[in-house]
Amino acid sequence: MLDMSGTLDAAVAAEALAGLGRSPKTLPAKLFYDAKGCALFDAITRLPEYYPTRTELALLHATVPAIARRVPPRSVLVEYGASSEDKAEILLEWLQAPAAYVPIDVAAAALAALRRRMQARLPVHPLVADFLRPLVLPREVAGHPVFGFFPGSTIGNLEPDVAICFLQQVRDTLGAGALFLVGVDLRKDPAVLIPAYDDAAGVTAAFNLNLLARLNREAGAAFDLSSFVHDARWNEQEGRIEMHLVSLRAQTVRVAGHSVRFEAGESIHTENSYKHTVGGFIALAARAGWRSAGLWRDAAGLFSLHLLTT
């Protein structure tokens, strides 16, 4: 995703510093995913408390025959945020003669490895790009029906207005008549949500604190990791889980040549994870020009797969 080899990309470092200068303080969520952060996220997906990954996978396995029946033969599968092919493989197994796979991600190395693994099976045309920016499909896939895929409830990381903007851009990229399958985590009891983002083993806390460790490693920062604690909060008003790092004491921290002042109890807001209702997500998608063409949920109503069409 970013340069994993030592020094933070200057633009990302500037973004981090700007966030720490704001009130309330923030850090960009894309900072999470260095090599250490990716390994920690992987561990999160296997935690007993973190239901989204396993629930989405089980739902996908259970519903893929029904989903695949809705997708025209010779379609191109376009996946947003595809650092691995595990979820796409479930779809590719059932799609009728898929014409090509277009994984989109900022992680060039991961996409190159993915292409090497998959190219014997079908043509793979990776797009190394930030999917929040407007993009154009590779010309090799022109003329085929298009089936977009955005799993993982990554959409939950986006503020509603950014999500609408993103969904509009996807509509422009995929074109009229396209299908788009989106994995969306659902609103539920905070007693289930909070532990999913504050697990007993402390893996999510380590994932969150890795932001500061990373700034220490890669941006010349001097955070004392023992004086910040992980905090997961349910914001009922906004319908989102928020992750924060709370300063246990008043302190001044040097970051890339600047001094950042913290009051005791002051937090850095590091991530939002919106939990949509089914109706709320369909309304959001409608504002971006999509209509609902299918909806699947697990029996407990934890997670949803939305099939959208233009």
Ligand code: AVJ
């Ligand atoms: C990868 C964005 C879907 O919001 O659940 C997991 C990231 N953060 N635990 C999520 C995450 C803390 C995850 N997403």
